[in-house]
Amino acid sequence: MAVNKNKNQNNKIIGIASLKEGLSALKVADLHDIRKKLQIKNISSLKKAELIQYLAVEVPILVSNIIRQFDERRLFLIKSIIANSGVISAKDKEIEEMEYFPKTGFMFTGFRNGDPVVMIPLELLPSLEEIVRDETILADVKRNTDWIKITRGLLYYYGTVPHNKLVDLVEKYMPIHPHYLDFNHAIFDAMEYYQEIYIDGYGYSYWEVLDPLVILEEQASRKTIDYYPFTKKQLLEAGETGFVERPKGFSQLLSLFTQEYRMPKQEAMELVEDCIMNVKLGAQPGQLLQYLQTELIFENLEAVQRLMDAVVLIMNNTREWYLKGFTSEELFAQEKKELLPFPNKKGEVISLQTRQKVGRNDPCPCGSGKKFKKCCGN
Numbered sequence: 001m002a003v004n005k006n007k008n009q010n011n012k013i014i015g016i017a018s019l020k021e022g023l024s025a026l027k028v029a030d031l032h033d034i035r036k037k038l039q040i041k042n043i044s045s046l047k048k049a050e051l052i053q054y055l056a057v058e059v060p061i062l063v064s065n066i067i068r069q070f071d072e073r074r075l076f077l078i079k080s081i082i083a084n085s086g087v088i089s090a091k092d093k094e095i096e097e098m099e100y101f102p103k104t105g106f107m108f109t110g111f112r113n114g115d116p117v118v119m120i121p122l123e124l125l126p127s128l129e130e131i132v133r134d135e136t137i138l139a140d141v142k143r144n145t146d147w148i149k150i151t152r153g154l155l156y157y158y159g160t161v162p163h164n165k166l167v168d169l170v171e172k173y174m175p176i177h178p179h180y181l182d183f184n185h186a187i188f189d190a191m192e193y194y195q196e197i198y199i200d201g202y203g204y205s206y207w208e209v210l211d212p213l214v215i216l217e218e219q220a221s222r223k224t225i226d227y228y229p230f231t232k233k234q235l236l237e238a239g240e241t242g243f244v245e246r247p248k249g250f251s252q253l254l255s256l257f258t259q260e261y262r263m264p265k266q267e268a269m270e271l272v273e274d275c276i277m278n279v280k281l282g283a284q285p286g287q288l289l290q291y292l293q294t295e296l297i298f299e300n301l302e303a304v305q306r307l308m309d310a311v312v313l314i315m316n317n318t319r320e321w322y323l324k325g326f327t328s329e330e331l332f333a334q335e336k337k338e339l340l341p342f343p344n345k346k347g348e349v350i351s352l353q354t355r356q357k358v359g360r361n362d363p364c365p366c367g368s369g370k371k372f373k374k375c376c377g378n
Contacts, residue, residue: 016086019059019121022108023052031055034105038062059105060124064131066104068182069189071145073241079132081107081120090116096195103192144186146174149239151187155197155204156238156245158227159280159321160212162203173232194241208277209321218282218322228325244273247327249314256310260303261296271295275311279318285311 016022023031031051035043043054067075081088090098090109093116101107101118106128108119120128131137150173154161161169167176167183176183191197198205202212209215219225230238237243250272257268271292278288288311289304298304316329323331 016108016110016119017122018056019106019123020052020056022102022119022121023055023105025108025110026102030102033103034059037066037103038105055105060127063106063124063128064134064137066106067131068137068140069144069185070141071148071186071190072141073145074193075132075138075141077118078107078120078128081118082125082129082132086122086125087112087117087119090118093118097193100193140182143174143179144182144190146236147176147183147186148190150174150232150235151204151239152190152194152196152206153230153235153238153243155206156243157230157235157319157321157325159209160203160205160215162216163199166204169227173235196241208281210281214282215321219324222323225324225326225331228319228323228330230325245276245319247276247314247319248317248329249310250276253310253314256307257296260306272314275314276318279315280321282320282322285315288315 023034026034028048028051031048032044034055035051038055038058040054040058043051046054067078070078077088098109098116098118101109106120106124108121110117110119147170150170151166154166154169158169167180170176170183187197191199196207198207200212202216205212205215238245253272253275254265254268257263257271258265261268263271275288275292278291283291285308289308292307292311296307298307316332317327319325319327326334
């Protein structure tokens with residue numbers, strides 16, 4: 001998303017010398033957001049002028065606490081602003097970022113020569129120079145960066161994780177306790193900055209999840225499937241902003257779009273990425289074909305078949321939210337191991353888990369929830 005360059009915005013700041021100057025350009029509601037972020041209580045009744053005066057004293061004292069919740073990307077941003085005498089261009093910043101900066105209480109947005117900028121009051125620069133070199137703060141920022149990326153990576157692959165599961169999953173890769181509150185502050189602050197994770201009554205979800213309850217119900221219906229055991233490296237990669245999975249079949253479908261349908265590469269790339277996200281959302285082959293019919297023109301049935309061959313390949317190898325991060329291909333291989341022919345009776349199947357014969361009307365051992373005769377026994 002591009003930053004709105006409408007000069008009639010409320011925060012028209014051209015350069016900023018003092019903290020009071022920056023705070024004065026904000027609305028009362030924005031000032032109270034800063035107060036809440038700084039966990040300052042018992043001043044909610046103050047009028048705007050009084051609130052500005054209070055925050056102008058408290059923000060310089062508490063600014064290091066705010067930065068301790070940051071990750072490396074935001075720390076680098078502060079260093080860039082310091083190096084550029086308190087102001088940098090915001091042409092490449094997202095709207096979400098521009099909305100976040102003033103909520104910190106010490107970073108402000110405005111315009112200079114008609115272009116959006118991010119600024120820090122000149123009076124704060126000397127103390128910030130010391131803060132960004134503080135070894136304890138740098139260690140916290142590095143830890144936060146890993147916490148945030150691992151959390152985002154887990155949600156990219158699992159879709160939704162219940163409240164009581166997230167910490168346990170993250171702790172498989174790096175410790176949280178006894179710093180549970182620090183973890184919460186870092187994650188919630190990152191939610192506000194990146195807006196790629198959200199939380200509701202069901203748990204934590206990746207931003208493209210439409211209905212967390214559906215995902216949790218689908219996951220619960222597959223009782224034999226545990227969360228896929230990703231490596232820390234995989235999660236750190238998936239935790240990068242803008243990450244998109246590249247499953248087997250990605251290059252084939254991309255080539256089909258660019259060569260057979262003459263699509264520009266960037267447009268084709270976006271269409272493949274849309275297909276991957278639709279698979280994560282639970283789309284079936286027919287639904288994906290319907291979607292592609294709105295984007296492509298098929299010359300004949302053979303073209304449709306070539307497309308569906310490529311689509312099915314990428315679907316079978318995409319990590320699905322309903323499958324807790326497994327691909328259909330991986331589960332198929334796993335289910336084949338769990339279904340063994342009974343040694344004495346032809347045509348019977350036993351489950352490795354129960355060691356009991358599976359009847360035609362019994363639940364299928366693969367965990368689909370269907371009867372065996374209508375699933376793996378078909």
